Amino acid sequence: MTESVLFNILYIAYFVTTLFYAFTIFTTRRGVVLAGRGLLLVTLLLHTAVIAERWGMAGRPPMSNMFETLVFLGWGIALVYLTVEIKYGLRVLGMPAVLAALLSLGLATLVFPGTIEPLMPALQNSFWLTTHVSFCFFGYGAFSIGYLMCLLLLIRRTDGHRNAGCYLVALSVTALVAPVVMIELRRHGVMTLTLTVPVAIAVTAVCAAVAGLLTVPVALLARVAKLDSTVKNPDVLETALHRTLLLGFLFLSIGIVTGSVWAQEAWGRYWGWDPKETWSFITWLIYGIHLHVRFGWQKRGVLTIWLAILGYWAVVFTYFGVNFLLSGLHSYAAS
Amino acid sequence: MSILRTIGSAKAAVLLLSATAVACLVGTLLPQAQANHFVYRAAWFLALLGALCINLICCTLGRYASWPNRVGSVITHLSILFVVAGAIVDGVWGVRGDVQLRIGESMAAFGTGAQQRTLPFSVHLTDFTVERYPPTAELTVVQTGAEKPEKPFEMTAGSERPVFGAGWAIRVDDIKDSLGESPKLVSAPAGSGKLGVRIKLGGGPHASHEEFLLEGEREEIATPDHLLRVVLRVMPDATTRDREFIALQPGAGNGFVEMAEPDGSKLRLEARPGQKVTTQAGAVVEVLRYAPHFVIDGGAVKNASERPVNPAVQVRVESKDGTKKDTWLFAHFPDFRRMHGQQAGPVATYVRPADIDFVHQLFLYAVHDGDIAYAVVSSGREDVPRGSAVSGARIAIAVEVGTVEIVGLLPQATLAHEVAETASGEGRPGALVQWLKNGKPVGQPAWLLAGGDPAMGPDAGLLAAVTGYGARVKAFRSTVQVVENGAVVKEHKIEVNRPLVYGGYSFYQSSYDREREKWTGLEVARSPGVPLVYAGFILFVAGLVVALYVQPLLKRGRTAPNEEKP
Secondary structure (H helix, E strand, O other): OOOOHHHHHHHHHHHHHHHHHHHOOOOOOHHHHHHHHHHHHHHHHHHHHHHHHHHHHHOOOOOOOHHHHHHHHHHHHHHHHHHHHHHHOOHHHHHHHHHHHHHHHHHHHHHOOOOOOOOOHHHOOHHHHHHHHHHHHHHHHHHHHHHHHHHHHHHHOOEOOEOHHHHHHHHHHHHHHHHHHHHHHHHOOOOOHHHHHHHHHHHHHHHHHHHHHHHHHHHHHHHHOOHHHHOOOHHHHHHHHHHHHHHHHHHHHHHHHHHHHHHHHHHOOOOOOOHHHHHHHHHHHHHHHHHHHHHHOOOOOHHHHHHHHHHHHHHHHHHHHHHHHOOOHHHHHOO | OHHHHHHOOHHHHHHHHHHHHHHHHHHHHOOHHHHHHHHHOOHHHHHHHHHHHHHHHHHHHHOHHHHHHHHHHHHHHHHHHHHHHHHHHHHHHOEEEEEEEEOOOEEEEEEOOOOEEEEEEEEEEEEEEEEEOOOEEEEEEEEOOOOOOOOOEEOOOOOEEEOOOOOEEEEEEEEEEEEEEEEEEEEOOOOOOEEEEEEEEEOOOOOOEEEEEEOOOEOEEEOOOOOEEEEEEEEOOHHHHHHHHHOOOOOOOOOEEEEEOOOOOEEEEEOOOOOEEEOOOOOEEEEEEEEOEEEEEOOEEEEOOOOOOEOEEEEEEEOOOOOEEEEEEEOOOOOHHHHOOOOOOOOEEEEOOHHHOOOEEEEEEEEOOOOEEEEEEEOOOOOOOEEEEOOOOEEEEEOOOEEEEEEEEEEEEEEEEEEEEOOOOOOEEEEEEEEEEOOEEEEEEEEEEOOOOOEEOOOOOEEEEEEEEOOOEEEEEEEEEEEEOOEEEEEEEEEOOEOEEEOOEEEEEEEEOOOOOOEEEEEEEEOOOHHHHHHHHHHHHHHHHHHHHHHHHHHHHHHHHHHHOO
C-alpha cells in the first residue's frame, strides 16, 4: 500500500485540505465553506479507494494490524468530522481534525510495516473482522473528534487573566503524545526495559514542555482572532460534543458486543478479561460515567470535559498501550 | 421511595462505575492468572458488580413514572441485567474443559480442571490437519564499509550469486522450509569437556526417543507427564559416590517433615514410613503413612494413585508422658492444621519441593573415570532396584514408563547446536550456504536460519543473513464424528471460527501439538447463559438507538405541530 500511487495522492490531498482549512479557519463565507467541504469529501473518497485497493490486494478486510487500523482510523476521523461539520458548522475544528487524520496516516506509514501479512486463524472471519473493527474504529473516530472539541472548549475558557485552560490543554495533549514518543524510542532500542521508569518521566516532561510552549500561543492567537465568533451559540459546541460522544459510545458498544460474539464463536467464551477486552470495558465505563454525570447528575462544564478527555486517554491506551505494554489474546495487533 | 432514590441515584452510579473502572485497571496490571483470581473472580469485585446492578434496578424502578418518555434508556439499562443474568447462569451451570485427541481416538469425557465430565455421546477424531501459508525467506549479504547491502534475493537451491565484486560469491546448496536448532551431545577435546550420558527412552506412552544429560549443563530431564525424571549426579570420587548412593532409599524425593524446636533450630526427617526422631522436649515423632494422592473416600483415608496429586504424610507425636497424637500433614496445604484449630503440640510442616513431583526417578551416579551406578526410586514401592550401568545397558523402570537405555557414555562431552528439520512446520526456513572466491569454495558450508545469527564470510567483512518467516498457520482442521448409541449422527470439520455444536455442548479448536502435529486440542464448553447474554447485547444496542435517534425524532414530530400554533 505504501508503494501505491493512490496512497501518495491521498497524502497530498490531506495535506492540501489541512492547509485549506488552516488558512480559512475563521471564514464564514458560504462559498469557501462549501469549497472546503468539497475538498474534504474528495479526500475522503480517495481514502475509501485506498482502503478498497488494499482490500482487493490482500483478498481480505484490511483491518488486522497497526498499519491497517491506523489507516482506517484516519478514515473514521475524517468521516465523523465531515458529518459534524455538516450538522453543527464548527468549521474551526476542521484544521485539527483533518490534521489528525493526516497524522494517523503518517504514523501508519512511518512507524509500522505496510506489508500485507497473512491472517492468523482466529482473524479469518471476514464478517466479524469487518463489523467488529469498523464499529470500534468509527467509535474511536468519534471520540477523536470529541477530544478535539474538548480541547477547543478548554481553550475557550481561557481569558485575559488566566491561562489555566492552555496548561490543561497542554497537559492533555502531552498524555497522548508522550506514550507515542516512548513507543518510538523503545522500537528503536533507545529505551531498554530497565530504563523505562526514569526515561518515561523524562520523555513526559519534555513532551509537556513542548506542548506547553506550542499551546499557549495557539490559545492566545485563537483569542485574538475571536474564536468564538465562528461559533455563534456557545452551547452549540457543548451540544455537539455530547452528541458526538454519544455516537462514539454507541459505536464502541456495538464494537464490544460484536467482539464478544466473535470471541464466543472462535474461542467459546464471550468474555475472558484479557487486557484488550478489559481496557475497552474501562473506556466504555468512563464514557458511561460521562453520560451519567451529564444526563443523570445534570452537570455541565469542566467535569464533563475532563471525563471526556480521560475517556480519550483510555481509548488511546486500549489501542496502543495494550498492544505494546500489556500482553493478551489481541497481541497479534502489535505489528 | 427516597431510599430507592438514594441507592439508585446518578451519584451512586458514578461512584460505582468509577470503582469498577479502577478495579479493572488494577486487574490489567497484574499477570492474567493473578488478575482473574484477585480481581475479576474475587468476591469483592463480584459484589461491586452486584451493587451496580442493584443501583441500576433502583434507579429504573424509582423513576417508573417517566418510563414512557425514556423507553430507550430503560431498555438499555435493563439489558445489562440480561447480560449479568447470562453470566451468572454460565457461572453456575456452565461447563468448560479441554481434551487432546490423536487421529483415531474417541472421547466421551473431558477434564474441567477439578473433575471429569462424561458426555452423553462420544466424539471421534478422524483427521487433523494444519494448513500453513508458504514460508518466506530472502538472503541478504552485507559488507562492512559498503554503502548499502546487496539487494535481498530470493533463494533457489543450487543458485550462485556474485556479491560486491572482487571475485566473491555465495552459493545456496540447499533450502529447507522448517528448521530448528537442537542441542546435541558431542565429544570434546580431552580435559575441556564434562561428563555426558546419552540415553534412549522407550516402551512407554511416548515415542521412543534419544535424550542426553550433561554435567553442569543439563543434569536432569523429565517427561512432560511427570511420570519419569532422570537425574545425573557426578561425584568427585568413588567413595563419595558409594556413600551418597547408599542413602538413596524408598521415599527419597518425598520431601521432609520439619518441626521447629524451642531454641529455633529445625528438626527434619524424611517423609517415609518408619522414620523416627526425638525432639529436644523428649517427644518421639514418627512417620506412619505416606500418601502421594490423599483422598477421603467413604470416611476413610485412601491413596488414590501413585501420582503426587495431593501428597500427605501421617505423623505420630508421642509425648514424654505417653500421650499419642496422629496428624495428617499436607504438602500443598501447609496451613491446614492451623485452619482446623489443631494448634496444640509442636507445629510440624510437610515440606516438599515442587520439583520432585515424579512417580519414578532414575538416579545415575557417575564418577569421571568409572561406570555409572543407578537406582530407581518409585513412589509407592518399598524396594529400590539398583545396579551398575555400562553403554548398552537397558534399565527397566516400570510397565507404564518402559525402559531407559544407556546409549553411550562420553567422559569428555560438550554441547553443539545441530540444525535439523523439525517434525512439524513450526520451524524457521533456512539455507545451506557456501562462500566462494573466484569460483572456489572458501570454508565450510553453513546453515543460515531466518531470524538467526548471520554467517560471517571468510574474509573482507562479508556477512550473510536469511530474513523471513516460517510457515505460519493458516488453519487447523479437526474432522470429527459424533457417535451416539453406536451410530454416527454428525460429521463436522472443526476450525477456529467453526465450532462443532451438538447436544448442548460446543467444541472449539483451541490448541495443537506444536512439536509433531500429532494431536489436536479441543475446548469443550456448555454455556447455557449465552442466549441471555446475546439478548442483553441486542437490547442494549436497540435501547441506545431508540434513546439517541428514535425518541428525539418522535419528539420533534410531536412538538413540531405545537410550534406552529402560536
